[in-house]
Amino acid sequence: MANLTLYTYWRSSASHRVRLALGYKGLDYDPVYVNLLEGEQRRDAYKATNPMGFLPCLVLDGVKYVESTAILELLDELYPDPPLLPKTPEDRARVRALVQIVNSGIQPLQNLVVLDRIGEDKEARLAWLRHFITRGLGAWEALASRFQEETGHTGPFAYGASFTAADALLIPQLYAARRFGVDLGAYPTIRRVDEATRELPFVAAAYPDAQPDAKP
Ligand SMILES: N[C@@H](CCC(=O)N[C@@H](CS)C(=O)NCC(=O)O)C(=O)O
Known part of the structure; x- marks a missing residue:
């Protein structure tokens, strides 16, 4: 190893x-x-x-x-x-699309290096964060539900019956959404993934608050 x-x-x-x-x-x-x-x-x-x-x-x-x-x-x-990626090229392309919505469409905009450019105003920073997280998660939800219609899979994970890279990207993004007060009520697929994954031991072990460097 x-x-x-x-x-x-x-x-x-x-x-x-x-x-x-x-x-x-x-x-x-x-x-x-x-x-x-x-x-x-x-x-x-x-x-x-x-x-x-x-x-x-x-x-x-x-x-x-x-x-x-x-x-x-x-x-x-x-x-x-x-595996973190499915077997067929078509399925892999869909999982990578869900990955990229978070990786390039949401997370970069919530980075400290970007927030520092907005300034010190806490409310302005929060409004920025909520806007881009809500926009991105709305697109993620719509795309995930289209993929379910196209492929017939019903979850419970982000893309089918197994954990994939799409879940590995979504779970941290949901932590940030909650932290910044984004309401997840309008996203049934996202809430399903959250419920299906949160009790898994490796998911619980990776959770921010479970890390030895976490601050109360
Ligand atoms: N595209 C990069 C993004 C990495 C990234 O944005 N990391 C953040 C923490 S999640 C960071 O180190 N930010 C430091 C800063 O903004 O100063 C990746 O996926 O590794």
Whole structure:
């Protein structure tokens, strides 16, 4: 088994994705905690790890890998069982579309590096966050329900009867939605995924509040 180290922060949603993927595949790792609120990610020491100054970074047998979705695909290729992506190209394209709604359509807009550009006004920051999370989750819900009609699957996961990368992206995004007061009542598929996954031991273990670096 490879030697795995994860640079992580409890409330980093991109780190949360990788914690979920590692847990799903039963892979142990050593955590290195980087405090985002104290700006440790912007210091030269960490930028040598990821030049973007973003978490996460996964070190696998001494080699550093960044960008959470690239890390998920790497883990899936190295440790294919259980899989994070379905078998057919068409199914994989749909799962990747759900992944990208979160990865490029929501999460980048809630990043500290973006919020700092909005300014110090807490209400303005919250309004921004709620707008983009609501917009993105609405699109995710619509797309997921179209995929259900096209394929006939009924869940309970984001894409069918098994956990996939779409769940690994959605779960951290739901943590952020709740944290910033976004109402999930209008999203039946999203609520179904939340209910189907929250009690799974590897999901509970990856939860932000369960991390040793979590602050009360
Ligand atoms: N596309 C990147 C995004 C990584 C990212 O945005 N990480 C956030 C935490 S979830 C971060 O480190 N933010 C630091 C900052 O904004 O200063 C990935 O998927 O790995």
